[in-house]
Amino acid sequence: MDFSLFYFADDSTAAGSGRYRLLLDGARFADDSGFRAVWTPERHFHPFGGLYPNPAVTGAAVAAVTTHVQIRAGSVVAPLHDPLRIAEEWSVVDNLSGGRAGVSFASGWHAFDFALAPEAYRDRKRRTLQTLDEVRRLWRGEQRTVRDGAGGTAQVRIFPPPVQSELPVWLTSAGDTETFRAAGRAGAGVLTHLIGQTIDDLAGKVAEYRRTLAEHHPGAPGHVAVMLHTCLGADTEEVRATVREPLLGYLASSAGLVLRSESALAPDLDLSTLDPDDLQFLVAESFDRYFDDRGLFGTAGRARVTVERIRAAGADEIACLIDFGVGVDEVLAGLRHLARLRDEAGARTERPGNALGTGARP
Numbered sequence: 001m002d003f004s005l006f007y008f009a010d011d012s013t014a015a016g017s018g019r020y021r022l023l024l025d026g027a028r029f030a031d032d033s034g035f036r037a038v039w040t041p042e043r044h045f046h047p048f049g050g051l052y053p054n055p056a057v058t059g060a061a062v063a064a065v066t067t068h069v070q071i072r073a074g075s076v077v078a079p080l081h082d083p084l085r086i087a088e089e090w091s092v093v094d095n096l097s098g099g100r101a102g103v104s105f106a107s108g109w110h111a112f113d114f115a116l117a118p119e120a121y122r123d124r125k126r127r128t129l130q131t132l133d134e135v136r137r138l139w140r141g142e143q144r145t146v147r148d149g150a151g152g153t154a155q156v157r158i159f160p161p162p163v164q165s166e167l168p169v170w171l172t173s174a175g176d177t178e179t180f181r182a183a184g185r186a187g188a189g190v191l192t193h194l195i196g197q198t199i200d201d202l203a204g205k206v207a208e209y210r211r212t213l214a215e216h217h218p219g220a221p222g223h224v225a226v227m228l229h230t231c232l233g234a235d236t237e238e239v240r241a242t243v244r245e246p247l248l249g250y251l252a253s254s255a256g257l258v259l260r261s262e263s264a265l266a267p268d269l270d271l272s273t274l275d276p277d278d279l280q281f282l283v284a285e286s287f288d289r290y291f292d293d294r295g296l297f298g299t300a301g302r303a304r305v306t307v308e309r310i311r312a313a314g315a316d317e318i319a320c321l322i323d324f325g326v327g328v329d330e331v332l333a334g335l336r337h338l339a340r341l342r343d344e345a346g347a348r349t350e351r352p353g354n355a356l357g358t359g360a361r362p
Contacts, residue, residue, distance in 0.1 A: 001311050003342040004037035005030045006074060006227050006319035007058075009051040019051055022328045023058060024065055026335065031066035033339045037102070038062050039074030039191075039227075039319055044113045056089035063097035071097050074191055074227070074319065075106035075172040077113060079120035079127040083134040084144065084158065091139070091162040099163035104170035104191040105132045129182060132169060139167040170225065173205075180205045184212025189223035191319070194294045199309050202226065206314035223316050228306070229295035230320035231330075232337035236298030240291060246325025251290060252283045296320060300341040307345045 005026050027038045040058040043050060052058055055073035062071050071093055076086055086103070094101035107128040108114060114121040138144060139162055143155040170189035173179035175197040183190045190209055194202065206224050213222045229247065233239040296303040296318070310318055320338060322331050 001307060001315070001342075001345050002036040002317040003338070003345075004035055004039060004070075004072075004225070004317060004319045006039040006321040007052065007323050008041050008043070008321060009323045018328075020058075020061070022323050022331060023051075024061065025332055026322060027062045027066050027069065029332070029335050029339075031069040033335075033342075035069055035342070036317060037070035037072050037319070038066070039072045039104075039225075041074055042077045042080075042106075043110075045115065054089075056093055059090075059093045059101065060096055063093055063100070066097075066100075068100075070100045070102055070168075072102040072168075072170075073104055075104040075170075077108040078105045078131040079108055079124040080113065080116045081131070083131045083138060084146075084156070086131065087135045087138040087158045087167075090135075090167065091158055091160055094162040094164055094167075095160050101162070101164070102168035102170070103135070104172045104189075105135075106172035109174065128171070129186065132171070132186060132188065136167060136169065140165070170223070175201070175205070177205050177208055180209040181212045184209045184214075184222070185216050187213065187217040187220055189225065191225045191227065193227040199293065199306075199313050202310075202315070203313035210314065224314060225317040225319045226310055226313075226315045227319040227321050228310075229290075229297070229324055230303075230322055230338060231295075231297055231326055232300055232303060232334045232341065234299065234337070236302055239298050242326060242330060243291070243297060243324075244287065247290065248283060248287055250324050251286055252280075296338075296341070300337050300344060303341055304344060307341065311345075 007023055007026075009022075023038075023040070029035075030038055040055040040062070041052045042055050044053050055076060059071045059073065062069075073090070078086070090101050090103055105128050107124040108121070111121060114124075120127055134144070138158050141157060141161065143157045146154055146156050148154055168189070169186075170191045171179055171183040171186065173183070173190055173192045174195070175192065180190055180192075190206075192202070192205075197205075209224065210222060213220055229243075229250070231239055231243045233242070291297050293306060293309070296306055307318065322335075
């Protein structure tokens, strides 16, 4: 089982130069401690995630302060962008990092983000798969026919040429089994989370991914990364107190997914019919369940149980979401406990290779 750090900032109110401290200091720690990767997202027009409008930019910053850790987009919202731009920007990251770039492609979920490309919202899933395929072709050096400003046509390819001969790619899934299948058909990895699905649910979807991958790409290793909220310390109850308010806020913002995943609730529950007190009660009830088995919380020994369940579900990597509202100093102090957990879980400590089996150009 590999471990990585994942960011989706809920601290955009931090002052000035301190806004990216956790990203850069955390990346340095991950690099020094043998973690597999650092993931940064794409989000627009909202404080939640708003530190990350372009993961290629934050990826370039991570490249400048690290030497080993892989640098990944988790995720690029593919329908918002021309594939040429995605390939160009991530080729720069690949060059700056010496061949450590990787991209997970997402179809997008929030309509506000599509203010950048409103026409792409309706068929965003189809566009995502099309963009993934085109970015791969451009990465390999293939040309694309374009129309220039004078109305003529031309053949273009991306510059600079990337270091890796193949771009490591994933599809991001919020739990839709069909997305797991699509990743298998494409020969891509899967990036997912446990918001709205249980570990048992995950196991079935990973099995379907592996089956589809083997059918369409025999012998391909595949890769499944699972994002988990993470906060570890020396005492479980102290950690519970530390994360309670930040995690409650996160769960409330994701109430539609989180609450419907609880078996005690009817699948057709209309959250809009609940008054604020009832909704707050349901979110509070979900906190303990989420704390107990949907994240890595408490001591390293306690979190080991969840790690083994994720491993048994067929995942390859845990992407540890560390910036969901806990103070920066507390998060950084807890990373040593996370390093202990990864050591106890038997994670690889050699210089990370490419999980999807691609390599540098000859």
